[in-house]
Structure formats: structure tokens, C-alpha cells
Amino acid sequence: MSSRLRVAVIGAGYWGPNLARNFRASHDWELAAICDLDRERAQRVADGVGGVPVTRSLDDVLSDPSIHAVAIATPARTHHPIALAALQAGKHVMVEKPLADERVRGAEMVELARDRSLVLMADHTYCYTPAVLKIHDLIAEGFLGEILFVDSVRINLGLIQPDVDVFWDLAPHDLSIMDFVLPGGLNASTVAAHGADPLRTGKSCIGYLAMPLEGGAIAHVHVNWLSPTKIRQMVIGGTKRTLVWDDLNPQQRVSVYDRGVDLVLQSKETADARASRISYRLGDTWAPALEEREALAEVAAEFAASIREKRNARTGGEAGLRVLSVLDAATCSLAAGGAPWLVDAHTVNEGALR
Template identity: 60%
Template sequence: MSVSPTEQPIGVAVVGAGYWGPNLVRNFQASPSFRLRWLCDLDVARAQRVLGGYSTVEVTGELDRVLDDPHVQAVAIATPAGTHLDVARSALRAGKHVLVEKPLAARYSDGQLLVEEADRRGLVLMCDHTYCYTPAVLRIRELLRGGALGELHYLDSVRINLGLVQRDIDVIWDLAPHDLSIMDFVLPENVRPVAVAAAGADPIGAGRSCVAYLTLRLTGGAIAHVHVNWLSPIKVRTTLIGGSKRTVVWDDVNPTQRVSVYDRGVDVAGPDELGAEQRREMLISYRSGDMVAPAMPEREALRSMVEEYATAIRTGRPPLTDGRAGLRVLEILEAASRSLAEGGALIALESALAESALTDSPSPGSPLARSPLAAGPLTGTALTEVTA
């Protein structure tokens, strides 16, 4: 994104100098659309180390100093999820646009408060769903929404590695937000999750699930599956999206061929209007066509995300990963937590229930017929330090 000579860079502050904050600092400093003015962290020495000895960016451990600065129009928050409500709401009430690291908040109700606050004040609330801005995911979104894959049949995602066992959240809340945000980003507008079931295990006695599987029912009969794991000796980042015409495979750890599109699949001979019994007797043929590996430009996803933030601020349009996208991810996470607590029960999403109530009532056997109770808060995330 080029900045017009008449446009002044947007003053921005980063809150949180832990794991993710330095990445935001680097990209805001490299962007002509922004001028980084503050880095805020309770550990001031750590923030100074992130910036180096020659930086003109100011450092503070007090959020109020940042929010009182009239030259700061935007804030980027890279702190623990349990602090997101207080920090982001304070920034919005100070008239600042807000970018929040995933997840949007520690619970759905907190995220809803942030979305309402931003709407009321006419400010941008954006989620840093970084993977959505990779060239691979942008291409997959184009293929799926443009009809190149045909009708969606399934989505299967694996995100496993020998990872850090978190102290305050389980593996679902740590890793699955990436896959759920990608799914939300690429799904066609007429396809949405309606219910989720989760299974998890804690084989090392960590006190929380370290391995987990999520199964999501989608409208139109499609299914999605997410596997997350902290205990795998190998790193796998693979997503398969199968459609009636083609299947796309995204291998994020393969730099030479991240995206492959296969013209291979199963065809059923005969008219679609036949009944189920008749269709069972019909012939199934296997299609074996070409595999195409589209060329992927090399561009850092976080750089694209930063420019999307700038565009949303300057134009007033919702960013591609706005607060409502964050809410949709939170709803699935809370439903998955409830499913774990109920032994893997299929939990209907309240948004799908509400939409169903406006149209037709679900059949007794439908997953939507099971009205979920209000999910409880995410335990263990009431952290007080503004650090990552």
C-alpha cells in the first residue's frame, strides 16, 4: 500500500513486548503507513531491549500515558487474552482504533463488549488473524469462494508440533484459533459452522488437554475437522479442502510447493434428483486429472495484515478480519470447551440456532435441536500483567 504525500502516517502504539509484540514492532516500523510512537509493557527493560539502544520510540509501563497521547490514533495489543477486554476497551474509549492478537478475548461475552464499543464509537476493531493474510490462504479463499473447487465437501486441518505446554489454556485455545480463523476466512458466504464436538487428552498430566480433535458440522452437509497437538515430535501444518470439482492441499512447511490443486475425486453417475436408495445403486467413477501448483508470491503475512489495518482506518471499511470474525472464532472455542466438559457432546452454535429460529425450526434429530447453555468463562486466563 502506497501512502499519498498528503497523508500523514498513522501514529500507532504497541502494547506488549513479549512473544508477539516484537513482530508487530518490526512491521509497524517498516510500514510507510504508520509511525510507531510507543511500546508499552510492564517490563520496561524488556521493551527497551526490543527497540534497541538507538530507537526514538518511547517506552512506558503505563497504558494511560499511551492513551493520553493525541498523536496516537491506533493501538496494537499483544498481551495475554485475559487482559484483552480491559486494554482494548480502554483504548477504544480513548478514541483509538484497535488491533488485537488472537483470540479477540478470553470469552465470547468479552469479545461482544469490544465489538459493541467499537461500533458505538465508529472505530476499527481488527483481529490479528495473521495466517489469513498469507499468500496461500488468500489464494485458497479465492479458489473456494470463486467456485473453482465446486461445492464444499470437507475441510481437514492438522496443526501439530512439539510445542510449549501453556500454563493457562489448553491446546484448543492455543492452536485451534489459527485453523478456525482460516476456516472462517475462506468458507463461502453461504457456508457456516452449525455445531461442534471436541475430544481431548492429557497424557502427560498437565491438567489440560494437550492433544485435541474438533469436528464441525457445516451447512450443506459438509464437515470440518481440526487436529491440534503439543506433543508431536514432528511439525505438520497441512490443510485439505475437498470440493465437488477439485481439492486443494496447503502444506505450510513446504516452501517449494505450499499449495497444490488436484483435479481428482469421485463422480456419481446419474441425475441428482434421484432418491437415496436409487443413488446407492448408481455407479461411482474416479476422476484422475492434473495437479497444479500455483505460484505463490513471497510476502510476509504480518506485513499484509498491517497494511489491511491501515486501509481500514483510512477508508472506514471493516477489515477482512474484523471483530465479528473474532467473535465467530470465540463462539466455536467456547462450544468446544463445553463439548470437552460433556464428554464430546455435539454442541450447537447459538448463532446457528438464532438464524434457524428466523427461518425453519430444526428437526428433532438435527444438531441444531440441542440448545446449548451459555458457555462458562475460559478458566485460568484472568491474568493481570500487560505482557505476552
């Protein structure tokens, strides 16, 4: 498949214009259509990228044999029915986060894509940023050592969403990053979620997630729609070094600290053995040089490459499903007053594309 692929963007709201712009600029793609129930809104997006056909009819898009793929940027509750219809029509599918509004629906999407030998890709955009790609490589090569903790903060004075709480709106970003950079992916066994709704909106506007990881490590996520300050930061501590990712600092998005705690094995006869085994390491700080490029361009390129090479995408449906598993467990924990809730560890094998 050497010629450009043709894609339609479904949804012209917040994220759709970004997808349309990047598909239009891509050498891999031809932007075939913008589809939205609000035709005027779709037309504004089409005009903004130099003009492409617009339609209110999803059926028209899915019945067009010249369209190879769709990119879904609609409310989370609609991802499942739109994706199923597209897969049944033989289209490759990319879905913005979260993959679906329930894990069971996400699993159905993954299974159908596997059965039809089609690409189902989760648009986990942060996993395609130079900073997160660098973090992935550093952890993979053992530069941080064994992971001890992950502490993530994503807060801002943000838009209170009408259909999801703050966990489902903001936490997928952090969970998808953890799934991408941690060895073995997002392998939390339980989740404890605490949320607050001080504005009485009917949904959590402030939230905290705590997840034990393999090997005694722990991950913590703080999300908040009500903070007057904006913070997007993740701290990943290892036995060798600690890494800090600050997405709002373009001059130094990633910093690596050769600082931490060393455990020194000593004789059991040593007085006050527990205290004597701990020493503190104070070393240098290093910031890797990172190329600045738009992550969505890399998302579009990966979507095309996975279709052409008949392989699963780097952030395929299974990655989206692992994130959904944590979000589902968080919802149950929240309803149970913050009690730890088991994460559904059942996986759906995407299988090899044929």
C-alpha cells in the same frame, strides 16, 4: 488522513516484537511506543527496531492524543480490558488471536467499537498470507466446486501455555482460515471436542474438533502440543477439485488435485444403483505460483487502510467473534465429555464506520 498513523504496541513478549518490526517498516505507520509491564523487555524490543519510546503505563499511551491506534499482543485474558480501555479512549484497536478469552467479552468489544465508530481488527495473520489469499480466491470463483470437507492438522512439539489449552492456543489459526476462505464464513452449527491431558498439566494438550457445515459438509481440526513432528496442513475437498495447503512447504504451499469422486445419476432400475452412481476421477495436479511476502506487513497495511477508508477490516471483530463462538462451544463440549454443543450463532453487527 494522508500522513502516517501513529501506533503503540502493547506487549513485548512473543508476538509484540513482530508487530513492532512490521509497523516500524510500514509506510503507513509511525511506531510511537512499546508498552509492557517489564520495562527492560520493552526496551529490548525498542532497541531491536531502531529505538522508540518505552513505557510501563497503559494510561500514558491511551492519554496521548497523537496516538491513533494500539496493537495488543498480551495474554488472551487481558485482551478484553485493554481493548475496552483503548476504545473508550478513542483508539483504533488490533488484537492478536484470539480476540478475547470468552465470546461474551469479544461481543462487548465489537459493540463498543461499533458505537464509537472505531476499527476493531483481529490479527488473523494467516488470512493475509499469499497462500490463504489464493485459496480464498479459488473457492470464491467456484474452482473447487461445492465444499465437501475440510481436514486441518496443526501439530508440533510446542510450548504448553500457562493460561489456555491447546484448542485456544492453536485452533484459532485454522478456524480463522476456514472463516476467511469458506463461502459464508465459519458457519458451524455444533462442535464436538475431544481432548487429552496425558501429562496431567490441568489442560488439554491434544485435541480434536469436529464441526458439521452447511450442505452436509464437515470440518475437522487436529491440534497437538506433544508431537515430535511439525505439521501445518489443511485439505479442502470440493465436488470438482481438492486443495491441499502445506504451510511448511515453501516450494509448493498450495496444490490443487483434479481427483475425487463423481456422483453419476442413473435410472432407479439399474442393478446395484448405489454403487453404480459413484465414479472416481484421476486428473492432473496443479500448483499456483505464489509471491513470498510477510503476512504481518499486509496486516499492518489493512489496519491502516480500514482506518483511512472508514470501513471494517477484512478480519474485523465479527470474524474474531465467529472464531470465539466455536472455541466457546468446544470448551463446553469438552466439559460434557465430547457431546456436540451448539455454537452461538448470534452475531454483532460491526456497522459502518462514520
